[in-house]
Amino acid sequence: MLGENVKKLGFGFMRLPHIGEETDLEQVKKMVDLFMSKGFTYFDTAYVYDGGKSEEALRDALVKRYPRESFTVATKLPLWNTGTTFEDFRKLTDTSLERLGVDYVDFYLIHNINDNKYEEYNVWEYMKGLKAEGKAKHIGFSFHGTPELLEKVLSEHDEAEFVQLQINYNDWENPDIASRRCYEIARAHGKPVVIMEPVKGGALATLSDEVAAPFRALDPKASNASFAIRYAASLDGIIAVLSGMSTLAQVEDNVAYMDDFKKLSEEERRAVAAVVENLQKVRTIGCTSCKYCVEGCPMQINIPRVISAMNVKLKYNNLPDAKRQLGFATRDGGKPSDCIACQACEGVCPQHLPISKIMAEAAETLE
Ligand code: SF4
Numbered sequence: 276m277l278g279e280n281v282k283k284l285g286f287g288f289m290r291l292p293h294i295g296e297e298t299d300l301e302q303v304k305k306m307v308d309l310f311m312s313k314g315f316t317y318f319d320t321a322y323v324y325d326g327g328k329s330e331e332a333l334r335d336a337l338v339k340r341y342p343r344e345s346f347t348v349a350t351k352l353p354l355w356n357t358g359t360t361f362e363d364f365r366k367l368t369d370t371s372l373e374r375l376g377v378d379y380v381d382f383y384l385i386h387n388i389n390d391n392k393y394e395e396y397n398v399w400e401y402m403k404g405l406k407a408e409g410k411a412k413h414i415g416f417s418f419h420g421t422p423e424l425l426e427k428v429l430s431e432h433d434e435a436e437f438v439q440l441q442i443n444y445n446d447w448e449n450p451d452i453a454s455r456r457c458y459e460i461a462r463a464h465g466k467p468v469v470i471m472e473p474v475k476g477g478a479l480a481t482l483s484d485e486v487a488a489p490f491r492a493l494d495p496k497a498s499n500a501s502f503a504i505r506y507a508a509s510l511d512g513i514i515a516v517l518s519g520m521s522t523l524a525q526v527e528d529n530v531a532y533m534d535d536f537k538k539l540s541e542e543e544r545r546a547v548a549a550v551v552e553n554l555q556k557v558r559t560i561g562c563t564s565c566k567y568c569v570e571g572c573p574m575q576i577n578i579p580r581v582i583s584a585m586n587v588k589l590k591y592n593n594l595p596d597a598k599r600q601l602g603f604a605t606r607d608g609g610k611p612s613d614c615i616a617c618q619a620c621e622g623v624c625p626q627h628l629p630i631s632k633i634m635a636e637a638a639e640t641l642e
């Protein structure tokens with residue numbers, strides 16, 4: 276299987292340390308050195324991460340400093356507002372290769388399939404061409420869509436060699452993310468999986484003491500992140516579990532328990548289940564994502580996604596991740612601060628949520 280006999284921790288280059296606007300390259304080099312010194316080899320970036328600075332950091336901290344065959348690089352082809360023809364895609368690929376300083380990538384992914392664009396633009400044909408040319412050793416895709424769409428993509432495109440999925444213990448049964456269903460579909464098609472967001476963008480690292488009590492009772496020294504990453508890495512058929520590491524301390528923590536990786540014990544699984552239960556008890560805004568409110572909003576605010584970002588703050592006490600979620604929520608529509616308090620949404624909300632007040636709070640807390 277692809278990724279067999281490879282250490283399962285992957286270094287995600289999406290949240291690198293910065294000094295001002297620039298990547299803190301000296302710190303990234305130390306992080307890479309520690310990671311490599313322990314025999315880990317998988318690095319993940321994307322054309323769009325940090326406006327291209329992530330790919331460049333990978334070149335400067337890794338590619339220029341280590342033999343090419345000692346590591347594997349994954350990067351991704353974006354399909355949003357970046358062109359529709361093979362010529363357009365080729366420019367994106369060439370830019371990635373140039374920024375990375377490599378002649379080929381080991382894993383090349385269509386970035387975030389969640390609609391039909393990949394079919395419209397015939398992207399899989401393009402990807403197959405790259406593989407035939409040797410520019411990409413293995414081709415796959417990252418995925419944020421529904422289980423039904425995943426089933427469709429995998430049924431129609433056997434050329435996809437692997438799939439990158441959002442999997443973490445708290446979203447395993449979450450109907451919006453559907454980690455379990457997506458994982459099972461990938462496995463049923465015999466595709467190995469790269470796991471992203473095992474710590475839910477850092478949210479499962481910052482649990483309150485009360486929520487994380489079952490972890491502390493079991494092992495006072497083990498970090499919250501260690502349970503989350505080991506949970507993901509305990510699944511079968513995994514190429515790598517990506518951790519978007521931002522500090523040397525995070526690399527130290529991750530490599531310590533992934534160096535001599537052990538699957539979660541039954542006792543540890545029970546602790547994870549208890550933490551999931553504790554998380555369910557934390558009071559959040561009771562939006563069911565029914566979307567009844569969305570169409571009538573004159574400011575095109577994606578109300579359920581804004582509320583979901585607010586819930587990240589309430590539940591995990593994780594402001595950076597909540598802000599990141601708000602960024603996704605407002606990418607194609609209005610911001611919470613655009614709300615004019617017309618209350619059109621409140622008239623149709625079956626949960627009778629005070630949406631205009633929530634938008635004001637979201638503007639103050641997250642913008
Ligand atoms: S109250 Fe705000 S969020 Fe609700 S419909 Fe009006 S503008 Fe949109």
Ligand code: SF4
Binds near residue numbers: 567578628630
């Ligand atoms: S109508 Fe209410 S419950 Fe439904 S998505 Fe909008 S805010 Fe959430």
